[in-house]
Amino acid sequence: xxxxxxxxxxxxxxxxxxxxxxxxxxxxxxxxxxxxxxxxxxxxxxxxxxxxxxxxxxxxxxxxxxxxxxxxxxxxxxxxxxxxxxxxxxxxxxxxxxxxxxxxxxxxxxxxxxxxxxxxxxxxxxxxxxxxxxxxxxxxxxxxxxxxxxxxxxxxxxxxxxxxxxxxxxxxxxxxxxxxxxxxxxxxxxxxxxxxxxxxxxxxxxxxxxxxxxxxxxx
Numbered sequence: 591x592x593x594x595x596x597x598x599x600x601x602x603x604x605x606x607x608x609x610x611x612x613x614x615x616x617x618x619x620x621x622x623x624x625x626x627x628x629x630x631x632x633x634x635x636x637x638x639x640x641x642x643x644x645x646x647x648x649x650x651x652x653x654x655x656x657x658x659x660x661x662x663x664x665x666x667x668x669x670x671x672x673x674x675x676x677x678x679x680x681x682x683x684x685x686x687x688x689x690x691x692x693x694x695x696x697x698x699x700x701x702x703x704x705x706x707x708x709x710x711x712x713x714x715x716x717x718x719x720x721x722x723x724x725x726x727x728x729x730x731x732x733x734x735x736x737x738x739x740x741x742x743x744x745x746x747x748x749x750x751x752x753x754x755x756x757x758x759x760x761x762x763x764x765x766x767x768x769x770x771x772x773x774x775x776x777x778x779x780x781x782x783x784x785x786x787x788x789x790x791x792x793x794x795x796x797x798x799x800x801x802x803x804x805x806x807x808x809x
Contacts, residue, residue: 597795598716602678602765605721605772606751607743608728608735613778614721614787615679621788624675627666630658638739640692644747648692652701656685660710682712687758691750715765717794721772722756725749767798775803 601618603611612628619626631637634654640647663682689701723731725748732740759767768791777784783803790801 597792598675600676600678600713600715601791602681602715602718603721604679604681604684604718604755604759606723606728606748606755607740608732608748609721609723609772610731610778611721612679614719615677617778617784618677618788618791619675622675622677624677627662627676627678629655629662629680633658641739641742644692649697649701652685652689652692652697653704655688656701656705656708659685660708663710663712666713678715681715681718682710683758687754688751691747691754717766717768717791718762719768719770719791720755720759721770722752723771723773725752727773728752766794766796768794769798769800771800771802 601622601624603615603618605611615628616626618624634651636647636651636654638647640651659680659682666676686705689698693701725745728748729743729745732743759769770787770790775783775787777787786803787801790799
């Protein structure tokens with residue numbers, strides 16, 4: 591695949607579970623000859639417990655992700671400033687977003703104490719791409735990727751995540767933001783979908799833009 595010339599060095603793909611952010615991040619790395627910065631869900635030993643029993647597993651799963659992300663981003667900050675383009679599949683802020691959804695008040699207070707002690711400094715993205723899709727689409731994509739423990743994910747949990755993401759990005763101003771209606775596209779398996787989205791990403795410079803692929807095809 592021919593490398594594009596991106597107008598950024600640190601790109602973040604965000605969105606709820608199952609929307610396709612990790613697969614898109616990997617594919618963009620190929621286009622930009624970049625380096626992937628991916629959260630390692632499979633390395634969280636408490637994640638399966640959380641999906642099976644959210645009340646029992648929420649706090650250890652959340653703290654495990656917090657430590658993992660803090661370590662990964664700290665290493666990123668120490669690397670060469672002239673390193674290649676990096677594409678991440680998470681914002682550090684998403685950690686608090688998930689904590690608010692999954693933890694009770696006492697657990698969240700403990701989480702905040704730990705978070706403050708870590709003193710995390712995350713790199714600022716040059717662009718954030720926020721992928722949106724309704725719960726039915728997320729459930730279908732989660733089922734198709736076939737991760738055994740993810741079959742315990744409840745629709746209500748995904749709905750709460752969707753709402754939390756919508757609230758978060760409604761107020762987000764820390765970086766340019768491209769909001770993508772990802773419900774009816776498949777940029778991983780359909781090259782036309784990918785090329786349209788890639789063009790929208792590389793055109794993005796500042797502010798916020800809502801990208802609706804369905805509407806663009808009807809013009």
